[in-house]
Amino acid sequence: MADLSAEEFERRLREHQSDEEKRGYERYFKTGSDRFIGVRMGTVFELAKEFIDLPPAEIERLLDSDVHELRAGALSVMDKQARRKRTPPERRTELYELYLRKHDRIDNWDLVDLAAIHVVGGYLADRPRDVLYELARSPRWWERRTAVVATAYFIKSSDLDDTYGIAELLLGDPEDLVHKAVGGWLRAAGDKDPDRLRAFLDRHAAAMPRVMLRYAIEHLDAAQREHYRALR
Structure with missing residues (x-):
């Protein structure tokens, strides 16, 4: 062209x-x-x-x-x-x-x-990923969304540390569009390592925003989903 x-x-x-x-x-x-x-x-x-x-x-x-x-x-x-x-x-x-x-x-x-x-x-x-943690602390929700969405690239190769680290930073986020991204990427991380997702949920499910939890547990079996919903 x-x-x-x-x-x-x-x-x-x-x-x-x-x-x-x-x-x-x-x-x-x-x-x-x-x-x-x-x-x-x-x-x-x-x-x-x-x-x-x-x-x-x-x-x-x-x-x-x-x-x-x-x-x-x-x-x-x-x-x-x-x-x-x-x-x-x-x-x-x-x-x-x-x-x-x-x-x-x-x-x-x-x-x-x-x-x-x-x-x-x-x-x-x-490369070092410090910038993602800076974005996760941004006052702008779209920058916080970038922080977690970018980790999808790492999830593909079962490199999950940053997804969970950023998810912890964003547990109290006020924005629904961040909740959905965090929950969705936790779900994807759980597809790679279900035990690690369950361990994360054991620690944090009680405090997770409702939509974040709902997205995160979508691929668990019915009994596990009910268990984590009850923790809220």
Whole structure:
């Protein structure tokens, strides 16, 4: 593709606008600052495949937009670049640094989930992970969500320490969208090591927010689920 620019990405995306989709997004997300133009996410992701070589400077221009679908497109491109085996280490570093530097633009649950695993978690796989604990202590809930979502990359190889360490930090979190992420990632960690999940729940189930506990115990058998629900 000749024109790998944020401007061309936006032009192509706007070809697929729909008022019906726009109304659906506005009902679903209920966000104050986001603006929706009504493009299906499947279309956003397909276009991101075509723009997989978009340079970081152009990705940043998309992230600076107030249009939700454009920011989602930027993060989908980042994710695809991070997943691609032939992406050079320097680009992986650029993507990671861009994600953290522009985290104020990655401020909804779907935006976090699009790129945190491979852009952040993948980058940190063989590096110190202190930044995740800093994010877990952030006053911004979307940064706290990144902290736990990024650990999905480690869970794949049964590296579970950071998932549990960050989950402990977030047990008292006030935000439902953080509760859901923590519970979901505890469930995934439990799929790798059920005994460790049960040990965590034995210590913490009584104090866990309801939705966090519900997500965490979904893959346990009925008797175990009832036991941990009763602890609350």
